[in-house]
Amino acid sequence: MEAEREQLVQLRVKAEFLQIAERLPGLISEVAITTQLHSPPGRQRERAHDLQAEISRTAAIVAYRLGYMDLARLALSRMAVAAPQSGDPRQVAIERYERAQMAADNSRLQRGVSLVRHALRDLDDDGGRATRAVRGTLQLRAAVLSARDGDDAAAGDWIGEAAELAGEVGETQDYALAFGPLNVRLHQIAAAGDRDEHAEALDHALQVSLPDDYPPTRAAHYRIDRARAEAWTARQGPALDSLRAARDASPQLTRYHHSVHETVATLLRARQRADERLREFAEWCGVQRTFCSWSST
Numbered sequence: 001m002e003a004e005r006e007q008l009v010q011l012r013v014k015a016e017f018l019q020i021a022e023r024l025p026g027l028i029s030e031v032a033i034t035t036q037l038h039s040p041p042g043r044q045r046e047r048a049h050d051l052q053a054e055i056s057r058t059a060a061i062v063a064y065r066l067g068y069m070d071l072a073r074l075a076l077s078r079m080a081v082a083a084p085q086s087g088d089p090r091q092v093a094i095e096r097y098e099r100a101q102m103a104a105d106n107s108r109l110q111r112g113v114s115l116v117r118h119a120l121r122d123l124d125d126d127g128g129r130a131t132r133a134v135r136g137t138l139q140l141r142a143a144v145l146s147a148r149d150g151d152d153a154a155a156g157d158w159i160g161e162a163a164e165l166a167g168e169v170g171e172t173q174d175y176a177l178a179f180g181p182l183n184v185r186l187h188q189i190a191a192a193g194d195r196d197e198h199a200e201a202l203d204h205a206l207q208v209s210l211p212d213d214y215p216p217t218r219a220a221h222y223r224i225d226r227a228r229a230e231a232w233t234a235r236q237g238p239a240l241d242s243l244r245a246a247r248d249a250s251p252q253l254t255r256y257h258h259s260v261h262e263t264v265a266t267l268l269r270a271r272q273r274a275d276e277r278l279r280e281f282a283e284w285c286g287v288q289r290t291f292c293s294w295s296s297t
Contacts, residue, residue: 001030005051008058009176015217015253017062024059031055035082046087053082053091060098065256072102090134093119094175097138100145109149116142130174136165137177140187147191155191159184178218182208186218189225193232201229220250224259231266239267240278247284255285 004027011020031052038044060075076099083091096119100112116138123135143158163184171180185208192201205226210219223246230239243263246254254260264287268274274282 001027001034001051005054008055012058012061013176013215013217015065015220015250017065017252017256020058020062021066024055024062027055028059043087046085049082050086050088050091053079053086053088053095056082057094057098064102065253067256069102069105076102089123090131090175093123093134093138094177097134097141100141104145104148109145112145113142113149113154116145129169129172132165132169133172133174133177133179136162136169137179137183139165140179140184143187144190144194147194150195152195155195159188159191162187173215176215178215182210182214183218186222186225189222189229193225193228196232198229198232201225202233202235205229216250217253220246220253220257223249224254224257224263228259228263231263231270234270236267236270239263240281243281244277247281260285261287 004023008020008023008027031048035045035048035052038048056075056079060072060079063069063071063075076095079091079095079098083095096115100115100119103109103112103115119138120135123131123138125131125135139158139162143155143162146152146154146158163181166179166181166184169180171182172178185204189201189204189208192198192204205222208222208226210222223242227239227242227246230236230242243254243260246260264278264282264285267278268282268287271278
């Protein structure tokens with residue numbers, strides 16, 4: 001089952017959500033049985049619950065990305081039960097990291113920041129790279145949530161703390177969390193965009209050069225945030241190019257991402273008549289019903 005878990009994580013990093021969804025039901029049942037078989041305290045019990053935490057996290061991410069919020073919350077509740085029994089305090093922090101995003105999507109931004117604060121309080125900085133990477137990732141989430149909430153000072157403070165940690169640990173991918181100086185820059189783009197400072201976001205974006213082996217989901221997020229900045233600074237052609245690059249990097253994440261839909265709608269509103277490339281992309285991601293018929297008249 002450990003090998004199956006690693007395959008799921010790799011599929012998750014590539015945002016192959018439909019392939020994951022086909023495998024999840026059987027794995028969820030299997031890992032539930034495994035935790036029952038290893039009920040006595042000990043390393044085997046912790047490993048079983050660690051598996052359950054990671055598979056529950058995967059289920060939550062897939063359900064969230066596909067828009068099944070009730071299933072996502074249910075999966076996270078399973079992770080919240082399993083993580084404390086895994087023997088890995090980082091899993092507990094990661095569950096709160098994921099839950100903070102869902103709180104934010106329900107317009108509970110302060111709740112999301114509070115979850116991050118609690119996670120940081122409970123996850124002692126042991127000096128290890130993995131722990132520091134998780135802490136830095138939490139700080140970046142708090143930065144984006146604070147920016148959305150209009151608290152620019154807090155957002156800047158959170159990013160500053162994360163940048164300091166990133167400078168110490170370098171580029172990491174522990175727990176499938178890409179953290180390091182590059183990811184700090186990507187969050188600066190997102191935070192500026194969430195503050196409607198799109199020129200600033202574009203300035204940050206133009207300074208980014210992604211390595212060829214960068215995780216596809218993070219590469220797609222960068223292109224999506226860059227497209228938003230380009231669309232709102234009247235660079236419609238480059239914005240569409242960025243959206244298409246996001247699709248090349250991670251088709252399933254891009255297709256269902258709410259920011260993609262918003263940016264496509266912005267591009268459609270900016271033109272009296274959408275060209276073929278924009279109409280094709282809008283149809284592909286499901287935005288065409290309202291706008292494309294109007295734009296082509």
